[in-house]
Amino acid sequence: MIESILAKSLENGGDTLIEHSKKTCDNALKLAKKLTDNKRILSLVCLSALFHDLGKANLDFQKILKNGFFGEIDHGVLSVFWFNKFVSIKDLNESNLENGLYRSMVYHHPLRHDIDCDKLSEVDSKDAYEIAKVLVDYYNSLGLGGYTLEIKEDCDDD
Secondary structure (H helix, E strand, O other): OHHHOEOOOHHHOOOEHHHHHHHHHHHHHHHHHHHOOOHHHHHHHHHHHHHOOHHHHOHHHHHHHHHOOOOOOOHHHHHHHHHHHHEEEEOOOOHHHHHHHHHHHHOOOOOOOOOOHHHHHHOOOHHHHHHHHHHHHHHHHHOOOOOEEEEOHHHOOO
16 A cells, blocks of 8 residues: 555656655765765754655545645644654754754755644555555665654554
């Protein structure tokens, strides 16, 4: 099922969310490595790129990609909500870096709606949780050395 979750409409290439996330991470890392060798910065660049579109696993967003209408929740906001719900970053105790990570996810597109926290918790997150597991494994396989990610195991019963 998660293999059919799109990040781009069919007219724009039809990349799956997992393909798009990995490509974005790889490209962001290529650029970032030209600017720094700081492992923590490289890790945060990768994390932001990998998880910036996790909110597209929302069923309403999938309808947008297939039918062209806009939903009520911006996918960047939902990306941060689900990342925070599903993923634990080991050794990230620098709140300014964590805030930067979240801001880069939320604001990678202009927000079209006010943030309604009540609606966030009502969105079905099963597919997003499964995609987050794949992306966490991919991130950890890169061996960047900045941070280690873990999936919060008690989140899969939504």
